Amino acid sequence: MDTRAALLTQRVVREFTDDALPTDVLTTILDAGRHAGSSKNLQRWAFIAITDRGVLRRLAAVGDYAGHLAGAAAAVALVTPTPGPGDPLSIMWDLGRCAQNMTLAAWAAGIGSVPATVYGQPLCRDILGYPDDHWCEYLLSFGYPADAADLTRPPRAGGRRTLEDLVHYERW
Secondary structure, eight states: OOHHHHHHHOOBOOOBOSOOOOHHHHHHHHHHHHTSOOGGGOOOOEEEEEOOHHHHHHHTTSSTTOGGGGGOSEEEEEEEEOOOTTOOTHHHHHHHHHHHHHHHHHHHTTOEEEEEEOOOHHHHHHHHOOOTTEEEEEEEEEEOBSSGGGGTOOOOTTOSOOHHHHOOSSOO
16 A cells, blocks of 8 residues: 555544454564654654553553454554653653654554544553553554455545645745
């Protein structure tokens, strides 16, 4: 799948089959995240790959909208140094680039994904064991769509603002 096709066809998938992801496919997804650009090339991230169904079910409790983790074949926790007052916010940009790379690599392989925001930081840290000076704001769920039609589903009508509504040239 070429890049533009992936960008235009990718859909959020929240329900997955019970099929495991092959190790090489998960590695490809993780490597896509690793290749994301980062501010000053600092690469201030680490990834925790989770495939254990029991751990995935426990992670579903870290946020109000994280229930999809329980049914995922795999998840990736995006971990950074704990942000402090005055720290640059570029790390969020960097994580977004990682996440987009991973979800597009997954999509190109016929795998759906959806992000979850971590609201229960202590629970997430307890489950995943990352150091006290690190933080996990987001987890990504991955798996084969429970409904294969999700792979070819057209976009919702009215789902995107028009380019004309978004773009201003030279000045607002």
